[in-house]
Amino acid sequence: MPDAGYSSDEMMTIAAARMIRNGASLFVGIGLPSAAANLARLTHAPETVLIYESGTIGTKPSVLPLSIGDGELSETAESVVSVPEMFAYWLQGGRIDLGFLGAAQIDRFANINTTVIGDYRKPSTRLPGAGGAPEIAASCKEVLIALRHNKRAFVNKLDFLTSSGHMEGGDSRERMKLPGKGPTAVITDLGILTPDPVTRELTLTSLHPGVTAEKVVESTGWPLKVAPKLETTAPPSETELRVLRDLNERTKRAHAGQA
Amino acid sequence: MVRDGDTVALEGFTHLIPFAAGHEIIRQRRRNLTLIRMTPDLIYDQLIGAGCAAKLVFSWGGNPGVGSLHRLRDAVENDWPAPLALEEHAHAGMAAAYAAGASHLPFGVLRGYLGTDLPKYNPKIKFIECPFTGEKLAAVPAHRPDVTVVHAQKADRKGNVLMWGVVGVQKEAVLAAKRSIVTVEEIVDRLDAPPNAVVLPSWVVGAVCAVKGGAFPSYAQGYYPRNNAFYKQWDGIAREREGFQQWIERHVMGTKDFDGFQRSLEAAVKHA
Numbered sequence: 001m002p003d004a005g006y007s008s009d010e011m012m013t014i015a016a017a018r019m020i021r022n023g024a025s026l027f028v029g030i031g032l033p034s035a036a037a038n039l040a041r042l043t044h045a046p047e048t049v050l051i052y053e054s055g056t057i058g059t060k061p062s063v064l065p066l067s068i069g070d071g072e073l074s075e076t077a078e079s080v081v082s083v084p085e086m087f088a089y090w091l092q093g094g095r096i097d098l099g100f101l102g103a104a105q106i107d108r109f110a111n112i113n114t115t116v117i118g119d120y121r122k123p124s125t126r127l128p129g130a131g132g133a134p135e136i137a138a139s140c141k142e143v144l145i146a147l148r149h150n151k152r153a154f155v156n157k158l159d160f161l162t163s164s165g166h167m168e169g170g171d172s173r174e175r176m177k178l179p180g181k182g183p184t185a186v187i188t189d190l191g192i193l194t195p196d197p198v199t200r201e202l203t204l205t206s207l208h209p210g211v212t213a214e215k216v217v218e219s220t221g222w223p224l225k226v227a228p229k230l231e232t233t234a235p236p237s238e239t240e241l242r243v244l245r246d247l248n249e250r251t252k253r254a255h256a257g258q259a
Numbered sequence: 260m261v262r263d264g265d266t267v268a269l270e271g272f273t274h275l276i277p278f279a280a281g282h283e284i285i286r287q288r289r290r291n292l293t294l295i296r297m298t299p300d301l302i303y304d305q306l307i308g309a310g311c312a313a314k315l316v317f318s319w320g321g322n323p324g325v326g327s328l329h330r331l332r333d334a335v336e337n338d339w340p341a342p343l344a345l346e347e348h349a350h351a352g353m354a355a356a357y358a359a360g361a362s363h364l365p366f367g368v369l370r371g372y373l374g375t376d377l378p379k380y381n382p383k384i385k386f387i388e389c390p391f392t393g394e395k396l397a398a399v400p401a402h403r404p405d406v407t408v409v410h411a412q413k414a415d416r417k418g419n420v421l422m423w424g425v426v427g428v429q430k431e432a433v434l435a436a437k438r439s440i441v442t443v444e445e446i447v448d449r450l451d452a453p454p455n456a457v458v459l460p461s462w463v464v465g466a467v468c469a470v471k472g473g474a475f476p477s478y479a480q481g482y483y484p485r486n487n488a489f490y491k492q493w494d495g496i497a498r499e500r501e502g503f504q505q506w507i508e509r510h511v512m513g514t515k516d517f518d519g520f521q522r523s524l525e526a527a528v529k530h531a
Contacts, residue, residue: 030324053350054272054425066487067323069273069425071478082457083272083297083428084358087351092370111374115347120380126335128321128328130349131298135371164374176374177395255487 004210006236008189009148011208013039013244014236016100016146016187024097025049027136030068032146033100035247038064042243051096053132055081064251072254087132091139094179099140101133101163103147105155108201108222110145110165110183112137113158120160130162137163142184149188154220166200173200190216192233196225206231260438260466261289261406268295268404268436269302272427273323274480276302277410277442279473279517285309286512295404297353297428301476301493304328305511307343308503314344316402318353325490329497339500347381352399357428359401360435372397407436410474411459412481414443415450418461424480426457439465442473444482470517 016036020026022045028037034052038061041048049058054069058078065073074080081090090096103112104127114133118124137143143165147153165183166173173182182200186193192206203225204216209232217224236244261267261284269277281302284292288311294303295316300323306312308330320331334343348356355367368387373395378384387398409429411422420441422429433439441459446469452458461467472482476489497503510523 054274054427056425066325066490067273067485069427070487071274071424071480071484074274074424074480080425082426082430083350084354084431087354088358088369092351115376120376123336126320126327126332129317129319129347130375130377131319132350134349134375134377135351135369138373139370161374161376167374173374178373179370255491257488 004235006241008208010236010241010244011233012146012148012187012189014240015192015208015233016144017043017240019144019185019187020045020048020098023047025051025095027051027053027091027096027099027132027140029101029131029133029136030065031102033102033144034064035244036146037100038247039240039244042247043240051090053083053086055083055086057081057090062250063254064247066255087135091132091135094139094141096140097142099136099143099180101136101143101145103145103153105153105158106145106147106186107155107158107165109167109169110186110195110202111158111161111167112145112163112165113160115160115162117159133163137165137182138178138180140180142181144185144187145183146187149190149216149219151219151221154222156222166195169200170198190219201225203227204230206233208233209235260440261287261292263289264291265289265405266293266295268402268407268432270296270407270409270427270429270432271474271477272297272425273300273485274425274427274478275410275412275422275429275474276300276477277408277473278302278475278477279470280408280410280440280442281306282511282517282520284311285507295402297350298323299328299331301328301490304330304493304497305507307331307334308340308497309507309511310340312343313341314346316346316348318348318350322490322494325494329494330503333500346383347377348384348399349375349377352384352397353402354428356399356402357431357435359399360403361431364401366398366400369397369399370394402432402435404432404436406438406440407432408440408442409433410442410470410479412443412479413445413447413450414441414467414469415447418464418467419450420459420461420464420467421450421452422457430457430459433459434463439463440468441466442468442470444471444473444479445469472521473517475521
């Protein structure tokens with residue numbers, strides 16, 4: 001999309017932000033989830049309660065944090081709790097509406113891998129690991145996942161299952177008695193995938209402007225199901241783009257400077 | 260207080276990471292340590308690259324917002340400078356293990372790990388049935404470090420320690436340990452701690468040591484911000500073995516203490 005006036009990453013962040021409803025409590029990971037969550041808070045969802053795993057609840061950062069526990073987060077938080085309290089009372093306690101995760105690999109049932117590429121004991125790439133993700137994926141009422149769409153990420157079989165999505169599909173997640181509903185949407189730089197209501201297999205339901213279904217299918221490592229009635233994602237509005245770019249610019253300035 | 264072969268926890272969740280103490284462990288050439296920490300961060304990247312560690316117990320091993328910890332990856336992927344055994348958890352499991360350690364309970368319990376591959380590779384993650392409801396829950400053995408080191412904002416002359424802001428698992432990690440060391444930004448006559456602030460009373464703390472700026476490049480709320488630029492720079496410093504070794508030799512091994520380290524870094528920036 002050379003002449004769209006926005007990048008595919010901006011479209012992804014904005015599409016993800018739109019999924020956040022005003023007033024929801026939201027457990028946010030660093031990176032794209034954090035950008036999308038703050039964009040939502042600065043546009044259509046000002047009452048969103050942002051929670052980061054460092055223990056900061058109801059935080060309102062003016063720049064995006066580089067780490068999950070930047071001072072900016074605790075200084076603007078309504079409450080700061082210890083990490084054991086965060087994971088026990090707030091997350092496992094089932095108080096959080098929406099979890100928002102990234103991933104290195106995802107499969108057709110939206111199970112995700114953030115641990116290793118290759119064999120666990122002799123990995124070709126050692127990734128950071130689980131962090132808070134397994135219990136975010138398990139205990140938040142709903143989960144959103146955002147990542148770039150390509151065959152390395154959208155794989156037929158995960159090298160490691162770090163965080164549970166819809167397991168083997170159908171009612172397998174319910175049978176495992178995971179508390180939350182699991183992933184309800186996967187937002188990529190090409191479109192939006194949602195789980196089929198019965199099989200729970202990810203289905204392409206929306207294409208970002210200028211993207212073809214063939215392109216998405218080609219970028220997926222399993223035979224991707226495409227919804228019979230495909231929607232087109234609304235392009236970024238001027239306000240969305242302006243707020244996102246301002247946020248990124250402020251962040252860049254804040255993180256630069258002398259080491 | 261840290262001996263070869265010890266199990267050591269240097270805690271601080273992004274905030275108040277005890278870098279000065281970590282450097283001193285490197286200077287003293289401690290070896291064969293089992294390092295426990297939720298987020299290894301640059302501090303364990305340094306200890307691992309410097310050859311201090313035999314085993315890592317952790318739940319998220321990246322450079323936050325930047326990318327990989329290259330020294331950790333090199334140890335796991337290529338056994339350099341030595342093989343590193345991993346005991347890998349999720350944050351919720353680590354938090355439960357520390358809380359159990361602080362309670363001197365044998366294990367922590369959590370609603371976690373369901374459906375994930377982590378229990379296949381970490382035999383310390385087990386599942387139990389709730390005796391009251393029958394719910395399947397995860398259990399992890401308590402963390403009981405030989406030594407825990409944390410950094411805090413201040414202590415008074417008796418050794419009572421005050422910290423605030425993102426307090427992570429520091430309190431649990433200190434109470435779980437057999438011995439503990441707290442480095443602080445300053446030692447004051449009166450703590451003036453507000454009620455409910457995190458105060459570690461002197462009788463649960465082994466030793467207190469004033470190290471101004473001792474959490475750099477992480478931060479101490481109320482004193483100095485996180486040096487995000489350094490976290491980004493670390494990616495280049497630690498990417499190759501040679502660059503890392505030169506940095507450690509020059510700025511850590513080649514200096515006497517954390518003041519010396521900071522002066523050495525400043526001099527390097529001036530000459531850059």
